[in-house]
Structures are given as structure tokens and as C-alpha cells.
Amino acid sequence: MTDRTGTDNSKxxxxxxxxxxxxxxxxxxxxxxxxxxxxILSFSSEHFLTERNIFNILDQSVVIGIVAVGMTFVILTxxxxxxxxxxxxxxxxxxxxxxxNMPIPVAIGLAVLAGAGIGLxxxxxxxxxxxxxxxxxxxxMAIGRSLSFxxxxxxxxxxxxxxxxxxVYSTFLGIPANVLFLIGVYLIAWGYLTYTKGGRTIYAIGxxxxxxRAAGLPTLFYSILPYMVSGALAAVAVTFSLAQVMSADPLxxxxxxxxxxxxxxxxxxxxxxxxxxxxxxxxxxxxxxxxRNGLNxxxxxxxxQGTAIxxxxxxxxxxxxxxxxxxxQN
Amino acid sequence: xxxxxPYTLEHVRSAPLLTAQxxxxxxxxxxxxxxxxxxxxxxxxxxLLGANGAGKSTLSRIVSxxxxxxxxxxxxxxxxxxxxxxxxxxxxxxxxxxxxxSLAPDMxxxxxxxxxxxxxxxxxxxxxxxxxxxEILAALGHDHVLPLDAEVRTLSAAQRQxxxxxxxxALDARLVIFDEPTASLSAAEVDxxxxxxxxxxxxxxxxxxxxxxxxEIFAITDRVTILREGRVVLEDxxxxxxxxxxxxxxxVGRDIGTIYSKRKMKSEGTGETVFEVRGLRSMPWVxxxxxxxxxGEILGLGGLVGAGRSEAVEAVWGLRPRQAGEILVNGKPxxxxxxxxxxxxxxxxxxxxxxAQNIVPDFNVxxxxxxxxxxxxxxxxxxxxxxxxxxxxxxxxxxxxxxRMDQSLLNFSGGMQQKVIIARWLLIEPDILILDEPTKxxxxxxxxxxxxxxxxxxxxxxxxxVISSDFEELLGLAERIVVVSDGLSIADLPADGLSEDKLAxxxxxxxxxxxxxxxxxxxxNAYGGEAFWCLLDEEQTIxxxxxxxxxxxxRPGQALKTEETSIPRAIRCCGDxxxxxxSLQTLLTQMTDTRGHDLGWIGLTLPEGGDPPGTALIRSQIxxxxxxNEEERS
Numbered sequence: 001m002t003d004r005t006g007t008d009n010s011k012x013x014x015x016x017x018x019x020x021x022x023x024x025x026x027x028x029x030x031x032x033x034x035x036x037x038x039x040i041l042s043f044s045s046e047h048f049l050t051e052r053n054i055f056n057i058l059d060q061s062v063v064i065g066i067v068a069v070g071m072t073f074v075i076l077t078x079x080x081x082x083x084x085x086x087x088x089x090x091x092x093x094x095x096x097x098x099x100x101n102m103p104i105p106v107a108i109g110l111a112v113l114a115g116a117g118i119g120l121x122x123x124x125x126x127x128x129x130x131x132x133x134x135x136x137x138x139x140x141m142a143i144g145r146s147l148s149f150x151x152x153x154x155x156x157x158x159x160x161x162x163x164x165x166x167x168v169y170s171t172f173l174g175i176p177a178n179v180l181f182l183i184g185v186y187l188i189a190w191g192y193l194t195y196t197k198g199g200r201t202i203y204a205i206g207x208x209x210x211x212x213r214a215a216g217l218p219t220l221f222y223s224i225l226p227y228m229v230s231g232a233l234a235a236v237a238v239t240f241s242l243a244q245v246m247s248a249d250p251l252x253x254x255x256x257x258x259x260x261x262x263x264x265x266x267x268x269x270x271x272x273x274x275x276x277x278x279x280x281x282x283x284x285x286x287x288x289x290x291x292r293n294g295l296n297x298x299x300x301x302x303x304x305q306g307t308a309i310x311x312x313x314x315x316x317x318x319x320x321x322x323x324x325x326x327x328x329q330n
Numbered sequence: 331x332x333x334x335x336p337y338t339l340e341h342v343r344s345a346p347l348l349t350a351q352x353x354x355x356x357x358x359x360x361x362x363x364x365x366x367x368x369x370x371x372x373x374x375x376x377x378l379l380g381a382n383g384a385g386k387s388t389l390s391r392i393v394s395x396x397x398x399x400x401x402x403x404x405x406x407x408x409x410x411x412x413x414x415x416x417x418x419x420x421x422x423x424x425x426x427x428x429x430x431x432s433l434a435p436d437m438x439x440x441x442x443x444x445x446x447x448x449x450x451x452x453x454x455x456x457x458x459x460x461x462x463x464x465e466i467l468a469a470l471g472h473d474h475v476l477p478l479d480a481e482v483r484t485l486s487a488a489q490r491q492x493x494x495x496x497x498x499x500a501l502d503a504r505l506v507i508f509d510e511p512t513a514s515l516s517a518a519e520v521d522x523x524x525x526x527x528x529x530x531x532x533x534x535x536x537x538x539x540x541x542x543x544x545x546e547i548f549a550i551t552d553r554v555t556i557l558r559e560g561r562v563v564l565e566d567x568x569x570x571x572x573x574x575x576x577x578x579x580x581x582v583g584r585d586i587g588t589i590y591s592k593r594k595m596k597s598e599g600t601g602e603t604v605f606e607v608r609g610l611r612s613m614p615w616v617x618x619x620x621x622x623x624x625x626g627e628i629l630g631l632g633g634l635v636g637a638g639r640s641e642a643v644e645a646v647w648g649l650r651p652r653q654a655g656e657i658l659v660n661g662k663p664x665x666x667x668x669x670x671x672x673x674x675x676x677x678x679x680x681x682x683x684x685x686a687q688n689i690v691p692d693f694n695v696x697x698x699x700x701x702x703x704x705x706x707x708x709x710x711x712x713x714x715x716x717x718x719x720x721x722x723x724x725x726x727x728x729x730x731x732x733x734r735m736d737q738s739l740l741n742f743s744g745g746m747q748q749k750v751i752i753a754r755w756l757l758i759e760p761d762i763l764i765l766d767e768p769t770k771x772x773x774x775x776x777x778x779x780x781x782x783x784x785x786x787x788x789x790x791x792x793x794x795x796v797i798s799s800d801f802e803e804l805l806g807l808a809e810r811i812v813v814v815s816d817g818l819s820i821a822d823l824p825a826d827g828l829s830e831d832k833l834a835x836x837x838x839x840x841x842x843x844x845x846x847x848x849x850x851x852x853x854x855n856a857y858g859g860e861a862f863w864c865l866l867d868e869e870q871t872i873x874x875x876x877x878x879x880x881x882x883x884x885r886p887g888q889a890l891k892t893e894e895t896s897i898p899r900a901i902r903c904c905g906d907x908x909x910x911x912x913s914l915q916t917l918l919t920q921m922t923d924t925r926g927h928d929l930g931w932i933g934l935t936l937p938e939g940g941d942p943p944g945t946a947l948i949r950s951q952i953x954x955x956x957x958x959n960e961e962e963r964s
Contacts, residue, residue: 197704197712204701207692214649214681214688215754216673216705274692 026268030283033316037287041294048297057286057293058179064259065182065285066237068267069189070230071260072281076193077223078206078273079126079133081230083118084260086144088253091115091235093148096157096248104164112235118144119231123224137227141257148250158247168243178240185233190278198222206273262313263288287316345408347372347536348393348424348505353402355388362388363399363560370505370536375527377551377569378507378540381581381773384557386540390507393538394426395419406505420446424505425498433490433497435483439463442482443496466499467492469533470526488519495526506530507538512546524550544574545802545830556580581774601625603661604793605677605762607646610655615641617817619655623762623793628784630808630825631797633837638817639797640682643764647672647679659761673706678755680748682766682797688751689739695750696735702754717757724753728783745776752783763787764795769803781807801830813837820886823872832865836874847875849932849952854878857948859936866931874930881914881935908945913938917945919952 042049067084074081091111098107118140125136168178193199201222204212213219234253242248267284269276291312295305346369355363363385370376380386392399395413404411406422413419416426433442441448443466444459460478467476476485476492485493491511498506508527512520527550531537539551547554548569556564556577564580606622615638623629631639644650646657648668656663659675666672672679681687690698699721700714707713725732728749739747748768755763765784769777784807788794798804804811805825813821813836821836850861854877862876862884871891873884884890908915916935932952 195712196710197707198710200697200701200704200712203692204690207690208686210681210687211690212701214647214669214679215701216670217701218670220668274690 027277027279027283030266030268030280030287034283034286034290037290037294041290041297044294045297048294053293053297055176055179057289058182059176060293061285061289062178062182063237063241064256064263064288065282066185066233066240067230067256068260068263068281068285069185069278070226070233071257071264072189072267072269072276072278073193073202073226073229074133075261075264075269075271076202076206076273076276077226078209078271079223079226080137080261080271081119081122081227082134082137082257083122083140083144084230084234085253085256085258086141086148087115087118087231087234088238088241088256089250090118090144090148090151091231092238092242092248092252093152093157093250095235095239095242096160097151099160099164104161108239111239112232115231115233115235116228117231119228120224122231123227126227127220127223145250145254152248152250154250156247156249160242160246160248162246164243165246166243168240178243181240185236186278186282193278198225202226203274206270206275208274259288266313266316287312344371344373346370346405347407348411349405350389350393351403351405353389353392353399353404355385355392355397356400361560363392366402366557366560366562367565368393368555368562369566370538372504372536373531373534374552375531375537375539375550376566377547377554378538378557379547379554379577379581380557381775384581385560386557387509388560389557390426390509390538390540393419393505394424394507396426417446420501420503423501423503425501425503425507427491427494427498427506427508427511433482433493436481438479438481439476439485439493440478442493443500445497446501462500463496466496469499470495470529488522491523492526503535505536505538507540509540511539512541512543520546544577547577548574578774601627601791601793604659605795606656606658606661607642608656608658610642610645610657611653612641612645612650612655613653615817616645616650619814619817619819621795621812621819621822623795625761625791625793626788627810628788628794628796628808630804630811631795631814632801632804632811632833633814634799637814637837639814640766642814643679643766643795643797644681646764647677647681670705673702673758673760676761678702678758678760678763680751680755680763680765680768682770684744684747684751684771689747691738691740693739694736695730695739695742698739699735699750699754699757702758706758720757720759724756727786728753729779743773743776745772745780748772748776748780749783752780756787760792762793762795764797766797767799768796769798769800801833805830805833821872821874832872836865836872847877850875850877853932853934853948853952856951857934857936859934862933862935864931864933881937882916882933908936910938917948919949921952 038049047053067088071081071084091114094114095107095111098110102110122133122136122140125131126133166177167181168176170177172180193202197217201212201217201219202225204215204217205219205223209219238248238252241252263284264276264281265271265284266287267276267280267282269280288309291309292305295308300308348368348370350366350368353363353366353368354361366385366389368376368378368389378386378390388397391397392402392413393404395416395418398413404413406424411422413424419425434445437445440456440459440463443463448454463478470492476489476496482490482493495506511523524546527537527539531552539547541547551569553566554564554569554572554577555562555566558581601624603622604625606620608620610616610619617638619638619642621629621631631643633639641650645652645655646666648666648671657666658664659677664671664675666675669679690701693701696714700712700717703714703717704712707716722732725735730746730749730753734741739750742750748771752763752765752768763784768784769780772780784794784796796804796807798807805828808825811821811823811825811828811833812819813823813833815837823836846863850863853861858878860876860878860881862882863874864884865872865874873886873890875886876882876884908917914935915938916933919932919934921930921932934948
């Protein structure tokens with residue numbers, strides 16, 4: 001065979017098993033940003049780089065981190081899930097009610113099923129009926145928040161079984177259970193999105209739905225699944241939250257969807273779908289939490305924190321875009 | 331004393347109306363044009379040729395002020411020309427009729443024709459505009475086909491183009507460049523466009539014609555300039571002095587020989603029918619389409635754009651709802667509800683629009699290659715590992731660099747992309763491969779390797795189905811051609827002995843076929859017996875339609891060897907009369923259109939005995955009916 005490309009094909013490693021390059025340049029830059037932030041914050045506050053504060057940061061990452069995984073799935077398909085905050089609140093109320101007269105594992109299982117069921121509802125409306133994800137999940141958000149008030153009787157539900165807190169406060173090798181769980185969720189999600197047919201189909205749907213469909217991928221199922229994952233993980237997240245505060249508030253999770261979306265987008269995902277990664281999302285979550293934590297340590301007024309976080313998000317995205325332009329020109 | 335030069339045509343050519351000298355254009359770090367020059371003269375059509383990416387569109391956009399050159403000099407009518415915008419170009423009288431039109435879809439035809447003038451201060455007189463528009467359209471010979479008050483969005487592609495041309499003439503453009511104007515036109519519309527271009531040339535305007543379709547270049551241009559990789563490789567050569575091979579050689583820079591090297595078919599009929607579609611219906615585009623392909627065979631699905639070919643295969647693929655139809659693989663009916671059913675039944679499908687239907691842009695080359703394999707795979711994993719050896723083999727065959735597997739597929743040329751998409755399906759080792767316009771946007775050099783790929787696939791025993799609007803390609807590639815027209819499969823013919831003209835005639839829209847059918851019926855009503863419409867040459871007789879009693883045994887879409895019929899005898903001996911054949915007698919009459927093109931023959935077959943009616947009377951009736959058709963057609 002003549003070789004026009006100037007390379008000796010027989011010696012090149014084909015690397016079907018190499019899979020996706022695990023670390024892409026974007027994620028390296030993100031990691032750099034996380035470290036840079038850590039350095040700046042540790043100079044700004046002596047309390048930042050302490051073991052206690054690091055666990056504090058990880059602990060604060062659990063809820064938003066778990067929700068952001070589901071949000072990544074949805075955004076990768078080119079959708080959006082505005083209902084996660086409301087689903088978080090509603091399934092929290094469900095869980096608190098279930099816990100009144102059921103064993104803990106059964107109650108948690110049912111709450112997670114409820115979250116997945118709400119996701120199924122949104123997913124079917126989006127994938128089968130072709131409604132816009134933004135509008136569908138906006139509607140579900142309003143319904144969910146309203147139902148949390150109805151089911152809770154407009155008040156917080158307390159009196160949860162005291163041993164519920166073991167899912168947060170037990171440790172393994174000195175690491176709290178909720179942080180281990182977070183790491184586990186990210187590992188599974190990363191493996192799933194990178195190495196399985198379902199995961200690659202989710203990417204393909206967001207990148208080019210028509211091509212994915214014509215190639216015989218099960219596009220309908222995997223257009224619905226991300227919304228179910230998102231709903232279910234919102235319920236998982238509220239379980240950890242309940243175990244810490246030991247009460248369910250109908251207003252819980254207000255604005256959580258925006259934090260999750262911000263983390264995913266900071267992590268490099270495209271809102272048009274097809275592009276993004278679970279590692280990026282994890283780094284995005286860490287950036288968000290670290291900034292908030294650092295501002296608290298520095299004693300910045302909570303009213304200014306929104307301005308600070310918003311500005312940092314915009315600057316980070318702008319820097320990313322500029323770097324992208326530069327590299328494309330070279 | 332200088333030697334006398336022979337007096338040639340050169341000497342009577344006018345001075346160039348427009349010249350471009352040493353024009354260079356850079357986009358970022360890439361050079362789209364390097365030191366190109368161009369001359370255009372009044373009363374001439376200059377063809378601007380080149381493969382994809384050769385720079386022909388860039389050059390015409392520079393000349394018409396759409397983009398500024400990085401360096402270089404333009405002159406117009408002897409004076410230096412500085413173009414800051416299209417408005418500058420229009421002011422001196424240079425217009426570009428672009429591929430994607432620059433019309434305002436919500437405004438009327440009239441407003442669009444005078445769109446550049448609408449931006450100037452002063453009162454608009456719709457009455458003057460209307461009068462001018464009517465004059466312009468009359469000059470183009472089309473005053474009756476363009477309703478001035480219709481919104482442009484309701485027009486066909488050909489009509490929009492006509493509005494663009496009228497717009498250029500409203501500004502009294504002295505130089506008009508047509509950038510790939512025929513891409514979305516039917517054969518009849520192309521003919522009409524060429525009439526217009528010829529009129530404009532006779533009106534002493536300078537015309538540019540950008541294209542890569544060779545037949546059109548020979549049909550309409552006086553001279554050609556050929557570009558390759560941003561440089562002029564042949565400047566201002568007389569079209570008549572060039573052969574197709576000369577042009578191709580200049581365009582691709584090497585002799586590619588015949589791009590269609592017809593492969594030797596294995597002995598006729600060895601392959602069994604591997605795939606069959608019967609009575610397919612998917613409204614509104616597909617009314618009744620059927621075709622079948624054998625192992626080792628390349629079947630062409632021909633027809634005009636919009637005939638329903640793409641829609642038919644998309645319906646087969648489960649991308650469109652079907653109202654009726656049977657699909658058989660290896661003789662067994664299969665149910666296809668969604669694409670994966672087709673994939674698992676052993677089919678592969680390269681859809682028409684590469685960017686919209688085939689490429690997953692965020693996937694690298696490897697994943698784009700593997701995606702059909704993943705679709706076929708039933709497991710939880712991606713199933714990439716199963717085919718490693720086959721991938722390596724395929725990439726070698728395709729001359730694809732293995733070390734670029736991790737790059738984005740979008741970094742590759744159109745031809746490379748297409749090869750990867752075809753390889754995607756070869757990888758799952760299908761029994762049947764369907765390709766919709768496989769060489770669309772693929773330059774002529776890569777095209778031949780796509781053809782080789784398809785021929786090799788057929789050699790390996792696949793049934794290959796190719797859809798193409800390019801009749802030359804279809805005839806060169808396919809062994810058999812099923813012609814689709816207006817949602818119906820109307821003919822199933824061996825490619826040998828078919829020509830582009832014949833294909834074009836068979837593929838002509840159903841309206842004319844319906845009228846010819848009416849003609850046949852009225853003949854049968856008047857005289858009884860059987861009437862048929864066929865195309866015939868020395869080798870083949872192709873029946874297009876029939877009516878009445880079944881006397882001759884001809885069926886629509888059927889091809890007979892001419893020598894085996896009594897037709898040659900009929901034409902030779904009894905030009906003006908019925909010819910007897912066994913117990914039958916047949917009268918043949920040739921139909922032609924106003925330009926003298928053969929439209930086929932009308933035959934009337936009656937049982938022998940009884941008094942045959944006066945042949946002159948029948949003939950004149952056929953002619954009258956045919957003339958009626960002609961007028962309605964044009």
C-alpha cells in the first residue's frame with residue numbers, strides 16, 4: 001500500500017483501548033485554577049489550608065457535587081434541568097414523611113424512586129413530545145416547589161430518626177462517609193460516560209442527534225435517562241442534607257439548580273450539548289465551594305458573596321474563551 | 331519588419347471589462363489565493379473552474395466586493411477599481427448571483443428586485459418599479475413565470491435565482507458572476523438558466539460561471555480559467571480547445587484517467603437478491619417505490635432532486651413513518667421501526683447530509699468510525715475492542731492516517747470525512763450498503779477513491795445502493811438503475827445502453843408522464859388496441875408507459891433488446907404505415923420537442939384484420955396532443 005500520509009501506519013499504536021484521553025487540556029487548566037485559588041486563599045486566611053477546613057470544603061461539596069453530576073448528564077444531551085432545586089426540596093419532604101413510619105433504607109429508596117419518577121416525567125415530555133427542556137423543567141420546578149409546601153403543611157418537618165446521621169458522620173480511614181460517597185458517584189459517572197454505550201450515546205445525542213439516531217444508537221431512551229438520573233441524584237443529595245440538619249424544609253434547595261449549572265459550565269461543558277466532562281464538573285464544584293468558603297473565612301458579607309462568585313464565574317469563562325482563541329490562531 | 335501575424339479571433343476580442351492582477355487573499359495563516367489573475371470581457375462567458383477549495387468562490391467574491399483582497403489590483407473598464415463593499419461593486423455594475431441567495435424572504439418579488447434601490451433616499455414609485463420589473467423579466471423571456479407580488483419565501487430555488495438575476499439587471503450590471511448556480515436546479519431549469527445566460531451574453535455583458543460540472547462548462551462557457559489550490563493553472567483558454575480530460579487534469583493536477591473504471595461483473599445472476607423493497611409509501615414524498623439489489627451488484631437510484639429518493643431510503647431506515655411497504659432481507663420480510671432494527675438486519679446507510687446526518691462533531695475520528703458498531707452492539711460497553719484488526723485494515727485501505735485518530739473529524743477534507751463515514755458502515759460488515767449522494771461536496775480527486783471503495787464493497791458481495799442526482803456518476807457506477815420520479819419508481823433498467831439524456835427523460839417529473847399517459851389513453855379510446863410510449867435506439871427499447879389491451883406484452887420500465895422486436899423493421903421499411911407482426915399491426919410515431927430533442931416514440935398496436943385507420947390522421951393527432959404537452963411544459 002502506498003503511503004501518502006508520510007506516516008508508517010503499521011507502527012502507530014491504534015489504541016482502541018486507550019479510550020478518551022482522560023485528562024484533556026481544558027481539565028488541566030481547570031486543575032491549575034483550583035490550585036491557584038487554593039494558594040491565593042491560603043495566603044488570605046490562615047484557616048484555609050487546615051485539615052479541618054479542607055474536610056469542611058469537601059463536606060460542603062457533597063450536596064452541590066451530587067446534584068451537578070445529574071446536571072452534567074442533562075447538559076451533555078443539550079438539555080437543562082431547572083427543576084433540581086425543587087425536586088431536592090420535594091423529595092426531602094417525601095423522605096421526612098416516609099421516615100416517620102418506615103425503616104431508613106426503604107424510605108431513602110422510595111424518595112430516590114420519587115426523584116427518578118419526576119425526572120421520567122420531564123424526560124418524556126422533552127424526548128417524546130419534543131417540548132423545550134427549559135420550559136418543561138421550569139414548569140416542574142414550579143409544581144415541585146408548590147407540592148413541597150402542600151405536603152409539608154408549610155412548615156419544616158423535624159423529629160427524624162436519630163441514627164440517620166450515621167450516613168454522614170461515620171468515617172472510613174478517617175474520611176467521612178458522605179465525602180466517600182461523593183467520590184464514588186464521580187468515579188461511577190466518569191466510567192459510565194467514558195466507557196459505556198449509554199455514556200457515549202449521551203454525548204452523541206448532544207453533539208448531533210440526527211447522526212446518533214441514524215447510526216442506530218438508542219437515542220430515545222438516552223434522551224430520557226439523564227433527567228431520571230438528575231431527579232434521582234437530587235433525592236440522594238437531599239438525603240445527605242437531611243442527615244446533617246435533621247429536618248426537612250419545604251424551601252430547601254432554593255437556587256440549587258443555578259449553582260449546579262454554574263459548576264457544570266465552569267467545568268467546561270457546552271450548554272449546546274456534546275461537550276463537557278465529569279472531571280470538569282468536579283473541578284467546577286470545587287471552585288465554587290472554595291470561593292464561597294474563602295470569602296466566609298475572610299469575613300466578606302454574605303450579601304457581597306453573590307457579586308464575587310458571579311464575577312469570578314464570568315472571568316473564568318472569559319479567560320477560557322481567550323485561551324481558546326489564542327490556541328486556535330497558533 | 332515584424333512578421334505578419336495571421337488574423338485570428340483574438341484580434342476582434344474587445345478589451346477586458348474587468349481585470350484582476352496578482353490578487354492574493356489570506357485568511358489568518360492560510361492562503362486562499364496566491365497571485366491570481368483574471369480577465370473578463372463583454373459578450374463572453376468565462377468559466378471559473380476548480381475542485382473544492384481551489385479558490386474560485388473566493389476570487390468571485392473579491393471581484394464582487396464581498397471580501398477585500400490582501401493584495402492585488404483590480405481594474406474595471408480600464409480604470410483602477412477599489413471595492414470596499416458589495417455596494418461599491420453594484421454601483422459600477424458588478425453583481426454576484428450567489429449560491430445561497432441574498433434575498434429577503436418576507437418581501438415581495440418586486441421589492442426584492444429593487445432591494446438595493448430601496449435604501450436610497452427619495453420617494454418610491456411602485457408603478458415605475460412594476461413597469462421596470464416587467465421589462466426586465468420580459469428581456470429574460472420569463473415574464474409569465476414570476477408573480478411580482480408573491481413573497482420570495484414561496485418561490486422555488488430556480489425562481490429565487492431568477493429574482494437574483496433580475497436584481498442584477500435592475501442595477502444594469504455589466505458584469506454578472508454566477509456562483510455554482512445549477513446546484514439546486516432540475517435539468518429543465520438548467521436549460522432555462524442557460525438560455526438566460528446566452529441572452530445576457532448577446533446583450534454584450536460580461537459573464538462569469540463558477541462550477542465544477544464539466545458538461546455545463548462545455549455547454550455554456552466560451553473560455554475557462556482553472557484554479558488549483560489558490561493559484562491559476564490555466565488562464566483564459568478557449569473552451570472549445572479543451573477536452574474533458576484536459577480540464578480534469580488541470581483541476582486535480584494529475585491524470586486521473588477515467589474516474590469510472592467499470593468493473594467486470596461476475597457472471598450475470600450469480601448473486602441472489604439480498605434486499606428488496608416493495609410498495610413503499612411515506613407521504614407526501616414517497617407514493618409507491620420498489621427496488622431490489624443482488625449480492626455483488628451496485629444499484630443506482632436515479633431521479634431529480636425532490637423526486638423522493640432520499641425520503642424513500644430514510645423511510646426504509648426508520649427515520650420517516652411508513653404507511654405501506656414491505657422490506658425483505660435475504661427474502662425474509664423484516665420490521666424496521668427505528669434505525670437500529672435496520673443495522674441489526676445487516677444494512678448500512680450513509681445519509682445525504684454529511685454534516686447534519688452523519689458526523690458527530692464532538693467525537694474524534696475513532697469514535698465517529700465506531701459509532702455504528704456501537705449502535706449494533708447489544709452489550710453495556712462500547713464494543714470498540716471487537717473490531718480492532720478490521721479497523722486497522724480498513725484505515726490502510728482508505729489511506730487514512732492512524733496517528734490522527736484522536737483528532738476531530740472536522741479537521742479533515744470533505745472527501746476524507748466521507749471515507750470515514752463509509753468505513754463506519756463497512757466496519758459492521760453489512761450485507762447491504764445504502765449511500766445517498768456519496769460524492770456530494772467531495773472533490774473530483776477523492777471521488778474516484780470513493781468509487782473504488784464502493785466497487786470493492788460490491789466485489790466483496792455486498793448489495794450496494796447508490797442515490798445520485800449526477801446521472802454521469804450513476805451511469806458510471808451502477809449496473810442497474812431504478813428511476814424514481816414524483817414518488818414513484820417508474821423504471822428498472824440495466825445501465826448499459828442508457829445515456830444521460832435518456833435518464834433525464836425517464837426521470838422527468840410525473841406531470842409530463844401523466845399527460846403522455848393521457849395521450850395513450852385517448853389513442854386507445856379512439857382506435858382500441860394498445861398504445862405505448864417508448865424510448866428506442868439501436869440497442870434498447872425502453873417502455874415508459876402503456877394503455878389499453880395487453881397485446882405486445884410491454885410493461886412500463888421494461889427494457890427490450892431492440893433487435894429482438896420488429897421495431898427496426900418498422901422504421902426501415904414501412905416508415906409511414908402500420909407494420910404487421912403475427913396477428914398484430916403497429917404504427918410508430920416519433921415525438922420531438924421544440925428543440926428537436928428525441929422524446930421517444932408513440933406506438934399504436936391493433937389486432938390485424940379490419941381496416942386500419944388512416945395513418946396520417948393518427949399521426950397528426952399524436953402531434954397535436956404532443957404539442958399541447960410542450961406548451962404546458964414550458
